[in-house]
Amino acid sequence: MSVVSRDGAPSADDAALRSTGVPYARKRRLFLIALAAPALLYVLAVVVGPMVQGFLYSFDSYNLIRPASRHFVGLDNYLALWRDPTARSAVINTFLFTFGAVTIEFALGLGVALLLWRDDWFNRIALSLLLVPATVTPLVVGLVFKALLNPEYGMLGYPFAEIGVSSPRGLLADPERALATLVAIDAWEWTPLMALILLAGLKSLPTDILEAAAVDGATAPQRFRIIILPLLLPAAFLALILRMMDAFRVFDIIFVTTSGGPADATNTLMIYGVKQGLEFFNIGAASAVSTVIVVCILVMAAAFIGVIRPARNRHA
Amino acid sequence: MRDRAGLALLARRLAIVAVLIVALAPVVWLFSIAYKPTRDIFASPPQLLFSPTWDNFQSVFRYFNLWALLRSSLVIAIGSTVLSLIIGVPAGYALARATSPRAIWLAYFFLIIRTVPPIATLIPFYLFMRDIGLLGTWWAVIMLNTALNSAFVVWMMFSFFRAAPASIEEAALTDGCTDFGAFVSVALPTVAPGLIASAIFCVMFSWNDFLYAMFLTKADTKTISVALLSACGTKDISWGTLGALAHFSTLPIVLMMILLNRYFVQGLTQGVH
Amino acid sequence: MAAIRFSHVSKTYAGGHVAVKDLTLEIEDGEFLVLVGPSGCGKSTALRMIAGLEAITAGVLTIGGAVANHLSPRQRNVAMIFQSYALYPHLSVAENLGFALKVRKEPRELVAARVGETAAMLELKALLARRPGQLSGGQRQRVAMGRALVRHPRAFLMDEPLSNLDARLRGQMRGEIARLQRAAGVTTVYVTHDQVEAMTMADRVAVMRDGVLQQLGPPRDLYDRPVNLFVATFIGAPPLNLVPGVLRWTEQGVELELPGARLVLPPKLAQKNFGLLAHRDREVVVGVRPEAASLTDDTEAGIPGVVAFQEDLGANMVTTVELAGAKRRDGVVVEDLGESGIPRVSNRMRINAQSGARRVADQAVGIELDLERLHYFDPVSKLAIR
Numbered sequence: 001m002s003v004v005s006r007d008g009a010p011s012a013d014d015a016a017l018r019s020t021g022v023p024y025a026r027k028r029r030l031f032l033i034a035l036a037a038p039a040l041l042y043v044l045a046v047v048v049g050p051m052v053q054g055f056l057y058s059f060d061s062y063n064l065i066r067p068a069s070r071h072f073v074g075l076d077n078y079l080a081l082w083r084d085p086t087a088r089s090a091v092i093n094t095f096l097f098t099f100g101a102v103t104i105e106f107a108l109g110l111g112v113a114l115l116l117w118r119d120d121w122f123n124r125i126a127l128s129l130l131l132v133p134a135t136v137t138p139l140v141v142g143l144v145f146k147a148l149l150n151p152e153y154g155m156l157g158y159p160f161a162e163i164g165v166s167s168p169r170g171l172l173a174d175p176e177r178a179l180a181t182l183v184a185i186d187a188w189e190w191t192p193l194m195a196l197i198l199l200a201g202l203k204s205l206p207t208d209i210l211e212a213a214a215v216d217g218a219t220a221p222q223r224f225r226i227i228i229l230p231l232l233l234p235a236a237f238l239a240l241i242l243r244m245m246d247a248f249r250v251f252d253i254i255f256v257t258t259s260g261g262p263a264d265a266t267n268t269l270m271i272y273g274v275k276q277g278l279e280f281f282n283i284g285a286a287s288a289v290s291t292v293i294v295v296c297i298l299v300m301a302a303a304f305i306g307v308i309r310p311a312r313n314r315h316a
Numbered sequence: 317m318r319d320r321a322g323l324a325l326l327a328r329r330l331a332i333v334a335v336l337i338v339a340l341a342p343v344v345w346l347f348s349i350a351y352k353p354t355r356d357i358f359a360s361p362p363q364l365l366f367s368p369t370w371d372n373f374q375s376v377f378r379y380f381n382l383w384a385l386l387r388s389s390l391v392i393a394i395g396s397t398v399l400s401l402i403i404g405v406p407a408g409y410a411l412a413r414a415t416s417p418r419a420i421w422l423a424y425f426f427l428i429i430r431t432v433p434p435i436a437t438l439i440p441f442y443l444f445m446r447d448i449g450l451l452g453t454w455w456a457v458i459m460l461n462t463a464l465n466s467a468f469v470v471w472m473m474f475s476f477f478r479a480a481p482a483s484i485e486e487a488a489l490t491d492g493c494t495d496f497g498a499f500v501s502v503a504l505p506t507v508a509p510g511l512i513a514s515a516i517f518c519v520m521f522s523w524n525d526f527l528y529a530m531f532l533t534k535a536d537t538k539t540i541s542v543a544l545l546s547a548c549g550t551k552d553i554s555w556g557t558l559g560a561l562a563h564f565s566t567l568p569i570v571l572m573m574i575l576l577n578r579y580f581v582q583g584l585t586q587g588v589h
Numbered sequence: 590m591a592a593i594r595f596s597h598v599s600k601t602y603a604g605g606h607v608a609v610k611d612l613t614l615e616i617e618d619g620e621f622l623v624l625v626g627p628s629g630c631g632k633s634t635a636l637r638m639i640a641g642l643e644a645i646t647a648g649v650l651t652i653g654g655a656v657a658n659h660l661s662p663r664q665r666n667v668a669m670i671f672q673s674y675a676l677y678p679h680l681s682v683a684e685n686l687g688f689a690l691k692v693r694k695e696p697r698e699l700v701a702a703r704v705g706e707t708a709a710m711l712e713l714k715a716l717l718a719r720r721p722g723q724l725s726g727g728q729r730q731r732v733a734m735g736r737a738l739v740r741h742p743r744a745f746l747m748d749e750p751l752s753n754l755d756a757r758l759r760g761q762m763r764g765e766i767a768r769l770q771r772a773a774g775v776t777t778v779y780v781t782h783d784q785v786e787a788m789t790m791a792d793r794v795a796v797m798r799d800g801v802l803q804q805l806g807p808p809r810d811l812y813d814r815p816v817n818l819f820v821a822t823f824i825g826a827p828p829l830n831l832v833p834g835v836l837r838w839t840e841q842g843v844e845l846e847l848p849g850a851r852l853v854l855p856p857k858l859a860q861k862n863f864g865l866l867a868h869r870d871r872e873v874v875v876g877v878r879p880e881a882a883s884l885t886d887d888t889e890a891g892i893p894g895v896v897a898f899q900e901d902l903g904a905n906m907v908t909t910v911e912l913a914g915a916k917r918r919d920g921v922v923v924e925d926l927g928e929s930g931i932p933r934v935s936n937r938m939r940i941n942a943q944s945g946a947r948r949v950a951d952q953a954v955g956i957e958l959d960l961e962r963l964h965y966f967d968p969v970s971k972l973a974i975r
Contacts, residue, residue, distance in 0.1 A: 022659070023644075023658070023659035024641060024644075024659055024660055024661040024662075024664075025644040025659070027495070027661065028495055028661075029415075031495045031496065032410040032413060032414055033410070035406035035407060035409060035410035035499075036406070036407040036410035036411060036422070037407075038403040038406075038407070039403040039404055039406075039407035039426070039466050039467075039470050040407065040422070042403055042462070042463060042466065043426065043429055043463050043466065043467050046437075046441070046459060046460060046462075046463035047429055047432060047437055047463045047464065047467075048429075049440075050436070050437040050439075050440035050441045050444065051432055051436045051437055051440075053440040054435075054436045054437065054439060054440050055436075057439075057440070112332075112335055115328055115331055115332050115335070116332065122329060122332070123332070126332050126336060127577070127581065128573075128574050128577035128581075129336055129339070129340060129574070130335070130336060130339055131573060131577065131580065131581075132339060132340060132343055132570055132573065132574070133339050133342075133343065134573075135520060135524075135566075135569045135570050135572075135573045136343060136346075136524075136566055136569075136570070137524035137525075137526065137541060137544075137565075137566070138524075139524075139526050139541065139544060139545065140346070140544060140558075140562060140565070140566055141342075143544075143548065143558060144342050144343075144345065144346050145342065147349075147555050148342060148345065152358075152360040153357065153358045153359060153360045153361075153362050154362060155345065155362050155364075158360065158361050158362050162361075188338070188339070188342070192339060193584070196581060196584055196585070197584060197585065200581075200584070200585030242427075242431075245428075245431040246431065249431065249433050249434075251434070251527070252526070252527075256545075256548065270433060270435070273433070273435050274435055277435055277439055283439055286435055286439065287435075287436070287439070289435070290433045290435045290436035291436070293433045293436075294432065294433065294436065297431060301428075415603075416603075417603075481673065481675070483671045483672075483673055483675040484675045484676075484677060484678070486640075486642050486662075486669070486671070486675065487669065487671060487675035487676075487677075487736075488677070488688070488692075489641075489642070489661070489662040489663065490640050490641075490642070490662045490663075490665075490667060490668060490669040490746075491668075491688050491689035491692060491736070491740075492663045492666075492689050492692040492693050493663065493692050494661075494663060495661075497692065502677060505678075505679040506678065506679065508679075
């Protein structure tokens with residue numbers, strides 16, 4: 001930051017500059033770093049640290065029942081996962097559940113958002129009531145639907161069994177339909193949230209473009225397809241990614257309803273991993289599963305970003 | 317013409333009501349079974365009408381130390397919310413006002429940290445807490461909840477601060493505030509709705525969490541969400557007890573959400589844009 | 590009160606974009622200096638560098654004689670009025686006004702007294718308890734000014750403070766601001782893109798473009814002796830007419846060949862302007878102020894042309910005339926605009942007369958020029974020929 005005068009010698013301004021102490025620009029940067037540091041350090045210590053430790057456990061044969069016999073086994077845990085048919089089906093179930101849930105929640109959420117697009121008292125009250133399912137803890141949601149779907153005494157389960165929608169053992173005990181049922185339950189809980197975010201996206205659309213399209217003669221479905229949907233996707237983008245990552249880690253609902261059954265039909269990676277860790281105390285295997293989950297989530301997010309980002313930039 | 321618009325509005329409103337029924341019926345059912353005698357709960361085919369009873373509430377009070385449970389949940393929820401706000405809000409501000417383009421990646425980092433699968437962190441954290449003797453105390457749960465909640469607060473406040481015009485803080489700086497002074501006396505009041513929204517989310521996450529609470533607490537520090545799990549026996553769940561318990565575990569959050577709905581909505585929509 | 594001096598100051602952003610390039614500018618104590626230029630010219634950046642809101646990449650900025658590069662905004666003791674006013678939304682008008690004093694821990698009585706006298710000066714007394722959200726645009730603008738006046742700072746920095754007001758209020762406030770500044774006697778740096786504000790309010794005007802200072806001087810100087818094409822066409826409305834011409838030295842004297850006419854220049858003109866000699870027999874760009882030309886019905890006198898259209902502004906009449914060889918496309922006259930809407934050299938002229946005969950399109954007219962008031966520019970370097 002020095003000023004060199006025309007003949008190349010440092011000017012008096014140079015000396016004046018240097019003598020003014022710590023520059024404000026640096027002070028401000030330090031200030032911002034100081035504000036952000038506690039959160040960053042805390043999260044690194046409490047979340048990333050144990051995560052890295054867990055990652056290291058995945059390379060050991062480590063069982064809490066026999067902690068002394070812990071030893072390094074390299075990729076054995078991962079290979080065991082690869083070879084285990086239960087684990088493989090868990091992976092497939094997890095992906096099926098994730099894509100099913102997110103797609104349905106997006107479609108239904110969009111429908112609800114379109115219904116609520118106008119801003120009046122009715123819609124405002126409806127919106128506040130609509131978010132109630134999202135506030136109930138997933139654990140309770142699972143229990144509630146377990147009761148409702150029971151084929152003997154459930155408000156839904158009994159009619160379903162009677163008219164043949166489900167087998168006499170109930171939807172949740174049916175290996176063919178259990179996963180789909182769980183997707184439906186997940187949709188019940190999270191569609192309202194998706195609807196809220198999509199509604200915010202709809203409201204943020206520039207109205208003059210829509211009016212111009214209407215004046216140009218576009219019908220409602222045309223306006224939806226050509227203008228609303230493409231402009232909405234960037235707004236929905238983040239919500240979709242987050243929902244995708246959360247759906248991949250689904251646990252509570254499945255745990256309390258089917259616990260992975262019947263016959264592993266609803267076994268997901270999380271259930272499988274938790275069973276390994278907390279039922280069999282096989283820390284090594286559980287850590288391997290959790291690492292696989294993290295990798296899958298990152299890959300999914302990256303793929304999603306890779307697909308959506310060019311579309312986003314095109315419409316920016 | 318007016319009739320057509322009126323008809324469309326009616327159709328739309330009916331559809332919304334239908335959606336609301338689907339959304340709310342299970343929740344209403346949950347609270348209703350607290351008043352249903354066990355006999356009627358298990359009746360097959362299911363009965364809609366019943367004569368209400370207080371039995372389930374009585375068994376809840378008998379088998380659970382409700383006040384201790386509520387106290388634990390409250391301490392953990394408030395503790396982790398306060399800590400998360402203290403470390404999260406300044407970080408959100410710093411990232412929003414950072415001049416370096418790398419700041420946005422840090423913000424995404426905080427957002428993503430929430431998606432770490434619990435088992436990845438739970439077991440090592442459990443062992444660590446055991447080693448330093450904090451296992452079974454409220455602190456263990458608060459510490460872990462704070463880590464995840466503060467990450468969420470950072471992201472949410474980052475969005476709110478980014479939307480707030482920096483020119484007002486610049487005015488404060490030229491008027492003679494220090495950087496910290498501008499943050500406290502001008503930036504914070506401007507994002508007050510964001511602060512409330514963040515607090516609501518922290519309370520909700522901590523109160524509803526059961527996995528961490530279950531593994532990091534002992535009998536005397538159990539939260540009410542963990543108690544919900546005990547309502548599930550091995551064979552048949554005592555639904556009536558569950559419904560009664562839900563009045564204390566779920567109803568507060570539902571009410572908070574309906575009353576503070578404005579902030580909830582604003583927080584979510586701000587945080588995703 | 591302080592003088593402000595830029596000494597070879599530059600601002601380069603991380604991506605490489607240069608917002609301000611080698612700016613050397615001295616603002617005298619008590620002066621009202623206007624920084625004017627099109628969007629992106631660096632004027633706001635320069636202003637923010639004085640306030641300390643933008644870091645300086647190279648060069649030295651001094652305020653009141655002391656180097657200010659590294660000082661925080663608080664330490665510089667300057668007051669800034671933002672384009673959006675930046676009023677504190679959660680504080681009342683009185684609290685907004687007194688904010689800077691409270692921050693410096695001034696005693697409550699002093700704060701109340703100063704707030705009171707400033708509110709009286711700006712007619713804000715009735716609004717002291719209200720919040721900014723409850724005020725109109727004009728009222729908010731006055732509160733922003735009051736916030737600056739309350740402080741007795743070393744300098745006022747104003748970033749397009751009038752651009753959010755409607756035209757009538759803008760005209761009113763122009764006079765107000767000028768009056769207040771003269772009364773307070775505080776060094777003022779005022780940024781705007783509106784050359785009317787620059788011309789009417791400034792002691793001196795600094796025209797900037799693409800980060801480079803084009804010309805610095807009193808408003809009249811910029812109008813009468815612009816140093817390049819940009820300044821010449823930026824200052825003045827309607828803008829300067831630009832027509833292509835060729836200078837020829839003949840026995841009769843110096844001839845100026847314009848589209849459709851040949852004018853003999855008065856001999857003393859060629860003698861005063863040596864630069865013209867260097868441009869003999871070459872193309873030049875001739876600048877004619879719209880009011881330095883007049884129309885007659887006699888097409889032989891002056892330059893022949895054809896009326897394109899007229900704009901009756903009430904107090905004056907602006908007639909657009911096409912000269913020989915003017916561009917037409919499909920029978921419609923084409924306006925030739927360069928970047929930032931600055932007119933390019935063309936064969937059209939706008940004549941501004943205080944009142945004038947109504948003329949119809951395609952009517953033949955003659956344009957008489959005031960030969961003493963012509964400007965000449967080199968078409969390649971765009972500089973004025975002196």
